[in-house]
């Protein structure tokens with residue numbers, strides 16, 4: 694099911710644990726959507742990062758998670774998978790006392806791991822956003838464990854809908870594939886942009902022209918993908934004149950195993966999600 698942002702999210706207090714890149718994108722999305730910044734707290738060990746968040750968004754920042762979470766109905770874990778267990782276990786007594794809705798955006802780490810590390814019996818939503826959240830153009834895959842009720846699901850959805858579209862996933866085993874597709878996906882498009890730019894320069898174009906041509910081509914194509922209602926194969930067909938320039942390029946991509954390469958890349962990213970779960974248990 695796909696849902697999108699509607700009204701400004703009404704916020705019970707939220708605590709972000711970790712104030713790095715993704716947390717900044719989500720907080721920016723919430724504030725831009727009109728959320729009450731007085732209800733947003735952030736725990737972040739780095740003083741400069743804290744100062745930046747306080748200055749840019751007017752949110753309350755704390756040096757430790759234990760200072761930020763008391764009284765917050767939703768705890769959003771936005772730390773690296775490698776430190777998640779330690780961070781959660783430092784909060785177990787508060788989690789047992791306060792029973793928050795737990796939302797984690799970490800790659801790989803499962804709802805059951807989060808629940809266990811926080812003391813058990815908690816409502817946990819695992820979410821996988823992506824960096825276009827910064828522009829409100831993100832997409833987030835979400836999974837809820839059995840303890841999440843309808844109101845909590847709405848709360849989690851409202852939080853992530855500020856960053857773009859949301860897609861609920863019924864089977865948690867598929868969350869690593871979500872991560873590999875849309876969580877990591879912006880990097881694949883940036884890689885394509887780099888490669889197109891380099892190739893254009895190799896064909897003799899000036900660097901500034903190459904950059905504009907590659908960037909605007911990706912932007913225009915993305916807008917057609919989301920706005921035309923046509924499947925990508927049909928949009929591609931309309932560009933590809935018989936025996937024309939595009940056909941020459943597409944045949945080269947296909948001969949080079951482009952589809953299989955994308956398949957292997959997304960498979961590797963999916964596998965890495967499971968490895969992050971096992972390695973940090």
Ligand SMILES: NC(=O)C1=CN([C@@H]2O[C@H](COP(=O)(O)OP(=O)(O)OC[C@H]3O[C@@H](n4cnc5c(N)ncnc54)[C@H](OP(=O)(O)O)[C@@H]3O)[C@@H](O)[C@H]2O)C=CC1
Nearest residue numbers: 711712713714715736737739771772773774798799800822
């Ligand atoms: N970047 C992306 O595109 C996406 C990332 N994610 C997930 O989001 C999570 C965060 O990634 P990202 O924002 O890129 O990483 P960042 O490193 O930018 O952010 C993590 C932040 O957590 C802070 N931190 C470390 N320990 C603690 C602690 N004990 N309490 C509070 N904060 C702490 C770090 O501080 P310090 O640097 O000082 O250690 C850092 O500022 C990861 O789990 C990742 O899998 C999900 C979707 C997309």
Ligand SMILES: O=C(O)[C@@H]1CCC=N1
Nearest residue numbers: 799800872876877878
């Ligand atoms: O690369 C990563 O592990 C994180 C998760 C998705 C995007 N960045």
